[in-house]
Amino acid sequence: MEINLKNGIAELVFGMKQKDVEAVYGKPNRQYKDDDNNIIYLYNEKYMRVTFYEDEEMKMGYLICSHPELELFGQKLIGRNTAEVQAEILNKGIKDWETETFDTVDNVFNESNWLILQSEFGKVIRVEVGAIINDNDEFNWKFKS
Numbered sequence: 001m002e003i004n005l006k007n008g009i010a011e012l013v014f015g016m017k018q019k020d021v022e023a024v025y026g027k028p029n030r031q032y033k034d035d036d037n038n039i040i041y042l043y044n045e046k047y048m049r050v051t052f053y054e055d056e057e058m059k060m061g062y063l064i065c066s067h068p069e070l071e072l073f074g075q076k077l078i079g080r081n082t083a084e085v086q087a088e089i090l091n092k093g094i095k096d097w098e099t100e101t102f103d104t105v106d107n108v109f110n111e112s113n114w115l116i117l118q119s120e121f122g123k124v125i126r127v128e129v130g131a132i133i134n135d136n137d138e139f140n141w142k143f144k145s
Contacts, residue, residue, distance in 0.1 A: 001046070001065070003072045005094075005113045006132050007142045009048070009063050014131035015141030016060045018052055056139060059131075066126035077127055082108060082119040 001010045008014050011024045021041065022028075028041035028050070037054040047070075051062035068078050073092050077085055086097060086108060098109045105125075108117045114130035132140045 001067050001069045001071065002074075003070065003077075003115075003127065003129055005072075005115065005129070006140070008060075009065055009070070009129060012050065012060065012063060013143040014059070014061055014139075015143030015145075017058055017145070020143065020145070021050055021060060059139070059141060059143075061131040061139060062128070063130075064126060064128045070127060072127075077117070077124050080124050081122055082106065082117055082124055083122070085117060085124055 003009050004013075006014075008016075012021060018039065018041070025043055025046065029044040030042040032040050034040055034051075039052040039054070039058060041050040041052070042048070043050070047065055047067040049064040050060055052058040053061045066078055068076070070077050072089065075085070075088055089110075094110055094113060094115070096110060096112065098111070100107045100109070104120050106119045108119070109115070114132055116128040117124050118126045118128065131142075134140045
């Protein structure tokens with residue numbers, strides 16, 4: 001299960017609609033709306049949360065995943081030391097990290113790739129990736145229906 005920076009994770013591509021995601025992964029194990037009226041799909045087997053943005057015609061724009069087989073540049077992420085993962089990613093040209101701490105959780109964020117490595121006790125516990133917003137303040141949708 002590979003992260004495709006700026007595009008999505010595995011077969012999921014930013015800009016897909018609910019029917020497109022269901023064609024790939026089937027019906028979600030659970031579905032709900034958040035406070036912004038976005039639709040959230042949960043896929044238990046994939047350890048994945050998929051967000052469809054209400055104000056973007058219900059296009060998929062955000063993914064959160066904690067699957068143990070999740071990879072970036074062919075390297076697994078979940079359960080690994082965050083600093084080691086950042087060093088590996090730096091070797092691939094991704095730098096400029098911002099760090100935020102909430103109680104026991106640290107988020108390291110790379111805005112140019114909209115990538116968040118969330119860690120607890122120094123180990124990556126989940127990864128968040130989002131669709132990129134261009135210079136015109138619009139989403140750069142990758143999925144072509």
